[in-house]
Amino acid sequence: MTLAFAGGSHRTVPMDLRERLAFSAEQAAEALRRFRERFPGREGVLLSTCNRVEFYAAGENDAVPPAPGQLVDFLAECRGIDAAILKPVLAGEHDDAAVHHLFAVASGLDSMVLGEPQIVAQVKQAWALAQEHHTAGPLTGEMFQAALRTAKRVATETAIGRERLSIPSVAVADFARGVFERFDDKRVLLVGAGKMAHETLRYLREAGARDVIVVNRSAARAEDLAGRLGVRAGRFADLTEELVKADLVVSTTGATEPVVTLEMFATAQQRRGGRPLLILDLAVPRDFDPRIGARSGVWLYSIDDLGAACEANRKSRQREMPGALAIVDEETKRFMGDLHHRSSAPLIEQLRAGWTETGEGELDRLFRRLPGLDDAARAEIRQSFQRYAAKLLHSPLTSLRNESHSGPPHGLLDALRRLFDLKD
Amino acid sequence: MAEFVSRISVVCFAASYLVALACEASRLLFRSGIRGAVMVGFAAAGVVAHTLFIVWRAANEQSVPLSSAYDWYLLAAWVLACGSLWLTIANPRTPIGLFMLPLVLGLIGAAQLSSPVPFPQSPATQVWGAIHGSFNLAASVAVAFGAIAGMMWLIQAGRLARKQAPAQGFRMPSLEKLARFTGRSASTAAWTAAAGFASGLVLNAVNRQQGLLETVPWNDPVILRMGALVAWLVIAALLERAAAHRADGPRTAAILSLISLGVLTGSILWGLFGASRHGAPPRLAAPAGRIDFVEGEEPR
Numbered sequence: 212m213t214l215a216f217a218g219g220s221h222r223t224v225p226m227d228l229r230e231r232l233a234f235s236a237e238q239a240a241e242a243l244r245r246f247r248e249r250f251p252g253r254e255g256v257l258l259s260t261c262n263r264v265e266f267y268a269a270g271e272n273d274a275v276p277p278a279p280g281q282l283v284d285f286l287a288e289c290r291g292i293d294a295a296i297l298k299p300v301l302a303g304e305h306d307d308a309a310v311h312h313l314f315a316v317a318s319g320l321d322s323m324v325l326g327e328p329q330i331v332a333q334v335k336q337a338w339a340l341a342q343e344h345h346t347a348g349p350l351t352g353e354m355f356q357a358a359l360r361t362a363k364r365v366a367t368e369t370a371i372g373r374e375r376l377s378i379p380s381v382a383v384a385d386f387a388r389g390v391f392e393r394f395d396d397k398r399v400l401l402v403g404a405g406k407m408a409h410e411t412l413r414y415l416r417e418a419g420a421r422d423v424i425v426v427n428r429s430a431a432r433a434e435d436l437a438g439r440l441g442v443r444a445g446r447f448a449d450l451t452e453e454l455v456k457a458d459l460v461v462s463t464t465g466a467t468e469p470v471v472t473l474e475m476f477a478t479a480q481q482r483r484g485g486r487p488l489l490i491l492d493l494a495v496p497r498d499f500d501p502r503i504g505a506r507s508g509v510w511l512y513s514i515d516d517l518g519a520a521c522e523a524n525r526k527s528r529q530r531e532m533p534g535a536l537a538i539v540d541e542e543t544k545r546f547m548g549d550l551h552h553r554s555s556a557p558l559i560e561q562l563r564a565g566w567t568e569t570g571e572g573e574l575d576r577l578f579r580r581l582p583g584l585d586d587a588a589r590a591e592i593r594q595s596f597q598r599y600a601a602k603l604l605h606s607p608l609t610s611l612r613n614e615s616h617s618g619p620p621h622g623l624l625d626a627l628r629r630l631f632d633l634k635d
Numbered sequence: 636m637a638e639f640v641s642r643i644s645v646v647c648f649a650a651s652y653l654v655a656l657a658c659e660a661s662r663l664l665f666r667s668g669i670r671g672a673v674m675v676g677f678a679a680a681g682v683v684a685h686t687l688f689i690v691w692r693a694a695n696e697q698s699v700p701l702s703s704a705y706d707w708y709l710l711a712a713w714v715l716a717c718g719s720l721w722l723t724i725a726n727p728r729t730p731i732g733l734f735m736l737p738l739v740l741g742l743i744g745a746a747q748l749s750s751p752v753p754f755p756q757s758p759a760t761q762v763w764g765a766i767h768g769s770f771n772l773a774a775s776v777a778v779a780f781g782a783i784a785g786m787m788w789l790i791q792a793g794r795l796a797r798k799q800a801p802a803q804g805f806r807m808p809s810l811e812k813l814a815r816f817t818g819r820s821a822s823t824a825a826w827t828a829a830a831g832f833a834s835g836l837v838l839n840a841v842n843r844q845q846g847l848l849e850t851v852p853w854n855d856p857v858i859l860r861m862g863a864l865v866a867w868l869v870i871a872a873l874l875e876r877a878a879a880h881r882a883d884g885p886r887t888a889a890i891l892s893l894i895s896l897g898v899l900t901g902s903i904l905w906g907l908f909g910a911s912r913h914g915a916p917p918r919l920a921a922p923a924g925r926i927d928f929v930e931g932e933e934p935r
């Protein structure tokens with residue numbers, strides 16, 4: 212065993228236990244310090260996010276990494292939780308299964324929101340923290356680099372993280388941006404003070420919206436909200452007038468009847484000069500009469516419409532899952548092949564050194580017997596010897612590399628040891 | 636190098652555009668990490684070959700671009716191909732080529748059906764001929780761009796009306812941008828077509844005065860079809876302008892732009908298969924040394 216991990220995520224660990232198990236930055240630093248003392252010579256990386264806590268360990272030769280069970284005990288000890296409580300909900304894997312798990316996690320395939328990109332930054336942070344506290348090493352380094360590479364491939368070669376999943380983000384990215392090219396010259400009207408309006412406004416501001424006005428039945432509430440959002444407050448009585456001026460309306464009132472009737476809207480639309488109007492009616496029940504959406508130049512979306520688009524995007528992400536998993540499988544195989552091949556490096560080095568030594572001895576003997584050779588001729592002969600040795604070594608080394616893809620090439624390494632009398 | 640350029644044929648760049656179009660169409664079927672690069676590579680290779688072909692003809696065929704119907708179509712296709720390549724690079728998530736490359740290939744096909752023999756020229760007519768050809772080219776390109784923007788507007792509006800998220804690999808520009816583009820294209824097409832028609836009348840008058848070319852009669856099909864095209868484009872631009880302040884204005888403009896493309900296509904087909912004295916040499920020999928044209932096949 213070279214690599215191991217233990218940990219749990221939103222899939223298996225209940226939220227209250229996840230909260231107890233989560234590490235703050237200081238607690239993570241302390242855990243890594245404790246790991247270094249407890250398991251000297253081993254590498255360790257702690258990944259702690261709001262949805263998962265995982266510890267990755269690695270070691271080579273005599274420094275075998277702690278087994279997954281030991282890592283669970285270690286995590287329990289660090290957080291002061293009874294290990295018996297954690298063992299049923301935490302999982303552990305080693306070698307290729309551990310690598311596969313990390314690659315899937317870094318690619319967002321194990322996230323609560325499939326394909327979410329924040330996990331990449333969290334994996335990078337975990338690695339940086341381990342480096343800072345000297346528990347990172349060549350094995351975990353290669354493993355985490357490969358994980359980030361895999362995440363990048365999944366992001367570029369599949370559409371798993373491309374479509375948006377929240378209603379405000381879909382409303383702005385997929386619908387508002389489909390109607391308007393820019394938002395810095397548009398007037399945004401917020402009707403009501405629902406929570407969804409805040410979130411939608413955040414996306415609109417990111418898109419460039421500057422001119423925002425909020426109206427509410429309660430003028431005091433409108434003033435308060437406008438103050439908190441840093442926008443202007445308008446009078447609810449002027450709603451028709453505001454509809455004439457607005458380019459985009461976000462409505463989230465708690466009214467039980469439509470706030471904007473068809474007749475009221477028709478009056479406003481006559482004075483709009485043909486400008487298109489996008490209405491995001493995020494209220495339940497709806498604030499705008501649904502018949503308004505059938506009018507020319509009006510793009511009306513209710514929360515159900517946006518929810519359906521979110522669901523379609525979610526299904527679209529799921530459809531990308533097989534392609535993403537194929538990339539993770541491929542990268543895991545490649546990483547493990549390289550890792551296994553790495554284990555044969557000392558033996559190959561010995562073999563090369565032995566052949567070089569023998570070659571040099573033969574060359575010395577040859578040059579002594581042919582003293583008339585000038586430097587150019589000697590260099591040419593030396594190069595020929597080196598090329599000959601390299602060619603002879605090529606086939607066995609290729610076989611070793613190929614064999615590494617299906618596991619540690621113990622058989623071939625043993626044969627080489629015996630054939631060429633190499634020592635471990 | 637010269638030998639290499641001389642071997643470039645229409646098939647070379649038409650095939651490149653066709654491969655780029657196939658790559659673009661495959662967006663709708665599957666995702667690929669390298670498709671964008673392959674598509675841009677083929678489109679760019681097509682534009683380079685197309686450019687070299689036009690330059691080679693201008694340098695070696697005793698003709699300049701726009702000097703024959705064949706060269707006019709190839710130059711129009713080249714302008715659209717360059718526009719398609721530029722827009723594809725600038726908007727990698729929008730399938731611009733899917734709309735533009737069929738028009739490019741259509742114009743190359745029209746070139747193959749038209750005469751490559753240059754129109755007879757003289758110093759007096761060369762300038763007016765170039766102005767006439769350039770305005771007509773600009774008008775055709777404006778109609779093509781406008782129709783593509785209009786088609787995209789209708790697709791995007793349909794998607795928004797159905798309340799669907801954008802399809803994978805089929806993200807259209809915003810309605811605002813497309814409507815602006817359609818409107819500008821309509822007015823550009825109208826005034827350049829009118830200028831092209833007017834410069835054609837001047838060219839005809841110069842020919843009549845100097846006896847350089849066969850005078851095109853007023854009832855010649857080319858005058859009728861170009862007159863009809865100009866009339867339609869002016870009407871379309873006025874209708875578009877009139878509808879600009881109505882809620883259904885952008886939709887009206889999009890539909891008008893598609894009709895304009897239909898009228899232009901009809902006009903081109905009429906030109907390809909109808910008889911005309913347009914660009915024909917005079918029936919009687921002109922004074923020696925005043926006409927510089929290649930003898931041989933009479934242009935259509």
